[in-house]
Amino acid sequence: MNICVPRVCPHTTGTQIALYRCKYYARTNEQYVCFFILAGVMSATFTFVNKCEQTVWPGISSNAGIAPLQPTGFALQKGEAKVLTAPLSWGGQFWGRTHCSKDSDGKFTCDTGDCGSGKLECASAGPTPPATLAEFTVSGNGGTDFFHVSLVGGYNLPTLVTPSGGSGNNCKSTGCTVDLNGRCPSALKVVNSDGEVVACKSACVAFGQKEDCCRGVYDSRETCKPSSYSQVFKTACPRASTYAYDDQTTFSCTRADYRITFCPLSNTR
Numbered sequence: 001m002n003i004c005v006p007r008v009c010p011h012t013t014g015t016q017i018a019l020y021r022c023k024y025y026a027r028t029n030e031q032y033v034c035f036f037i038l039a040g041v042m043s044a045t046f047t048f049v050n051k052c053e054q055t056v057w058p059g060i061s062s063n064a065g066i067a068p069l070q071p072t073g074f075a076l077q078k079g080e081a082k083v084l085t086a087p088l089s090w091g092g093q094f095w096g097r098t099h100c101s102k103d104s105d106g107k108f109t110c111d112t113g114d115c116g117s118g119k120l121e122c123a124s125a126g127p128t129p130p131a132t133l134a135e136f137t138v139s140g141n142g143g144t145d146f147f148h149v150s151l152v153g154g155y156n157l158p159t160l161v162t163p164s165g166g167s168g169n170n171c172k173s174t175g176c177t178v179d180l181n182g183r184c185p186s187a188l189k190v191v192n193s194d195g196e197v198v199a200c201k202s203a204c205v206a207f208g209q210k211e212d213c214c215r216g217v218y219d220s221r222e223t224c225k226p227s228s229y230s231q232v233f234k235t236a237c238p239r240a241s242t243y244a245y246d247d248q249t250t251f252s253c254t255r256a257d258y259r260i261t262f263c264p265l266s267n268t269r
Contacts, residue, residue: 043086043138044086044139044256045257045258046084046085046086046094046258046259047081047082047083047258047259047260048076048081048084048261048262049080049081049260049261050077050078050079050261050262050263051078051263051264052078052157053263054078054099055075055076055100056076056097056098056157057074057075057100057110057113058073058074058076058082058094058095058096058097058260058262059072059094059096059122059126059127060072060084060093060122061092061093061122061125061127062090062092062124063092066090066091068123068124069084069090072121072123072124073097073119073121074120074121075120076262088138089138090136091136091137092135093126093133093134093135094134094135094136095113095157095159096113096131096262097112097113097115098110099111099198111190111198111199112130112199113131114128115127115128127153129201129205130153130155130199130201130202130205131155132151132156132157132176133149133152133153134147134148134150134260135147135149136258143254143255144168144252144253145166145252145256146250146251146252147161147174147251147258148174148240148241148251149237149240149249150240151176151202151237152204152241152242152246153205154188154190154199154200155176155180155181155184155200156190156198156199156200157262158175158179158263158265159175159177159260159261159262159264160173160175160176160177160259160260160261160264161251161259162258162260162261163251163257164256165255165256165257166253166256166257167253167256168253168254170252170253171251171253171254172251173239174239174249174251175237176233176237177237177264178237178265180232181197181199181200182197184197185200185229185232188200188201188202188203188206188229202229202233202242202243203229211224211225211227212227214243214244214245221247224243224245225243226246227243230243230246
């Protein structure tokens with residue numbers, strides 16, 4: 001049996017980064033995608049693992065027109081793991097929020113990755129950049145999952161995506177496993193009230209210039225080039241997507257499950 005569903009850009013907030021990712025989405029998806037459903041292969045399992053020295057609050061946002069996974073946000077203490085299952089044809093993004101707390105009125109906010117819901121769960125909202133994003137389309141074209149880790153909107157946490165049980169020549173781990181906050185250029189640093197560097201903006205988020213955001217005359221593969229700032233990200237994290245036309249950073253697996261690890265290396269945060 002096959003099901004054909006329409007594809008629309010899921011990033012509709014109107015921000016520079018949403019526009020960035022819409023252009024990426026339009027290049028990698030057809031107007032309609034047919035999913036071929038194989039007996040017994042109806043989902044993908046995502047295991048979230050926190051190896052950071054601090055609590056991480058993962059956030060989850062589903063693409064437009066796709067039912068959200070439940071929950072859409074949760075706390076993950078140091079050393080904890082949590083498993084979620086995504087149905088066939090799910091698409092969306094995962095990220096880690098840091099330095100989260102409630103105020104006297106019970107409003108929940110985070111220093112990085114905040115989704116603006118005022119609650120632990122994010123509903124349909126994505127993160128306020130900068131945040132390291134792991135983006136997925138589950139069982140897309142021909143039953144294949146597509147995924148990448150994006151620093152287009154900046155970085156907040158080391159994040160590694162590791163597939164298991166899948167197949168395909170491009171079924172490989174990807175992510176950014178180093179602590180970019182420690183090597184973030186001064187102009188891109190996000191500093192909290194305690195003076196700690198908690199995130200690193202992309203040039204687009206920091207400056208909003210057309211050449212950094214690939215807008216206007218720079219909105220093509222020929223004219224949109226990596227900046228010196230995105231090269232800092234690319235040198236440290238060569239498998240992550242670092243600017244809008246960074247096309248060689250999407251990976252694919254057939255019938256895989258995935259582990260998403262925050263701070264995968266013992267020397268990161």
